[in-house]
Amino acid sequence: MNMHSGIKNHKCDVCGKQFTKKSGLKTHMIMHSGVKNHICDICGEEFTWKWNRSQHMDVHAVVKNHKCDVCGKEFTKKSGLKTHMIMHSGVKNHKCDICGEEFTLKWNLSHHMDVHAGVKNHKCAVCGKEFMRKFSLQSHMNTHSCVKNHKCDVCGKAFTCKTTLRDHMNIHAVAKNHKCDVCGKEFTKKSDLKTHMNIHAGVKNHVCCVCGKEFTHKFNLRRHMNMHGGDKNHKCDVCGKQLAQKGSLEAHMNWHFGVKNHKCDTCGKEFTEKSNLKAHTVVHFRVKNHKCDICAKEFTYKSNLMRHMNIHAGLKNHVCGVCGKKFTHKCNLMRHMNIHAGLKNHVFGVCGKKFTHKFNLETHMNMHCGIKNYQCDVCGKQFAHKRCLKTHTKHT
Structure with missing residues (x-):
């Protein structure tokens, strides 16, 4: 009867999830313990739950009669295809009570709750980075060995992580019926187009609670929050800037050394970061809704206009710690530091x-x-x- 009334008296001390039965809580705690007693006899992969192993066994099964009409992925069971189709529908019925993030599948939400719990039991022996899941650590170890076991069947490109390959496969997806009227970019899902339109509209609904900076996408806000984390153990030897992540330092160093791996297909201009290339591509579509009242120069983004206004105001807030020279823009200061570094x-x-x-x-x-x-x-x-x-x- 407690199940019908919604009474949940048994609470998890790790992630706060509540259960109607004590047995339900007991079963749930196995997930946090990291114990994986169910092993696949074919490939040796370990699982927490028996049903996870049973589901995994479908991977080794040859017969896959159920095919997705959208992306072409095949499934052994009809139920697997049915669950997969929810992803294409964009329906997200499972919401996190802590941060409000929504998920398509219930297990994605359960997976996400570990983020709030901060449970990271799997540590990399090479660089010390910690992970919540064993498979995340295994994927990470490939980056140290440069092993790329996940190959694209379409173009042959190889990847270190399976998730990266999965994201890459979207490029080859045929069905892209949702087109942006502004820049012409096509999308598989209507929800992706809707999210993309926020860039052109200048809508920034995701606000940082620490500094108030606004973002169009939630993942950009999440990445930005790492700046406020306090742990900035990766220091740049050129300009002294400290960064929270090793990957951020590597991207930052590319800027100093002029490494530009991201090229524009339209004009051939090269960029250090992928995000800069994405921002640049909009330039070719001439969408410039933000105009300077002083010199009439037009900009694609409002943030670029605001940065430009500092030139007219004479604001130079970025000071070189070596010679004291002042700059309007941070990028100019960073470029100037190369002179002192002798690069x-x-x-x-x-x-x-x-x-x-x-x-x-x-x-x-x-x-x-x-x-x-x-x-x-x-x-x-x-x-x-x-x-x-x-x-x-x-x-x-």
Whole structure:
């Protein structure tokens, strides 16, 4: 009768989940203990619950008669296909009582609750990073050994983690019936298109409770919250900046060394971070709804306009700790720090001269080629360098 009335007197001390029966709580506690007594006889994978192993055995079964019409994934059981189809529908009926995040499947919610509990029993022997799940640690270990066992059947590209391969497969998905009217990007799900439209509308519903910064997507807010975590053990040897994650430091170092692995398919421009490439692609669609009242310059994002306004206001809040020089934008300060670090990664093949910044190399190349892009409006004289034109205009 307690089940019908909704009375749940048995509470989990780890994650706070409540149960009607004591036996239900007892069974649930096995999950937190990390005990996995159910082992697959074929591949040796371990499971907490017997039904997880039974479900896993379908992987080794050859016959898969139930196929998804959306993505083409095949299943042994009809129930597996039925559960899978919920993912495509975008229906999320399972909500976290702590943070409000919604999930398609109940086990995803249960999986998520460990985040709030902070239970991380699986530690990497190489770098010390801790994980909640054993399979997460196993996937992580592949990054140290560079093992890429998960291969795409379509294009042959290999990945370290199965989840990365799964995300990659969306590229090859044929059915993309939901198209963005602004930039033309296509999506498999209507919910993904709806989320994407927030970027063009400038809607930022996810606010950081610490600093008030707003974000379009929840995952961006979650990534941002790591900044406020306090544990910033990864320090940049060039500029001294401290970061919370090792991956963030690696991405940051790419910026100093000029490593740009993300290329725009439209114009060929290269970027250090994938997020910068994504932000750049909107430029090609000419959606610029944010205009400067002073110089009439238009911007795609409101944040870019606000940053631009600092130029007119004369605000230079970013100070170099070495020489005291001030900058309007943080990126300019970081670029300036390369001078003090003595980093000159851009080499001209003709004369062997090295440069700190790529644009200095490009300007120098113009001099060799005789290209003069800067012209005086008064006398028509042309110059290879902008600074030469400025010097010339002072004396005319």
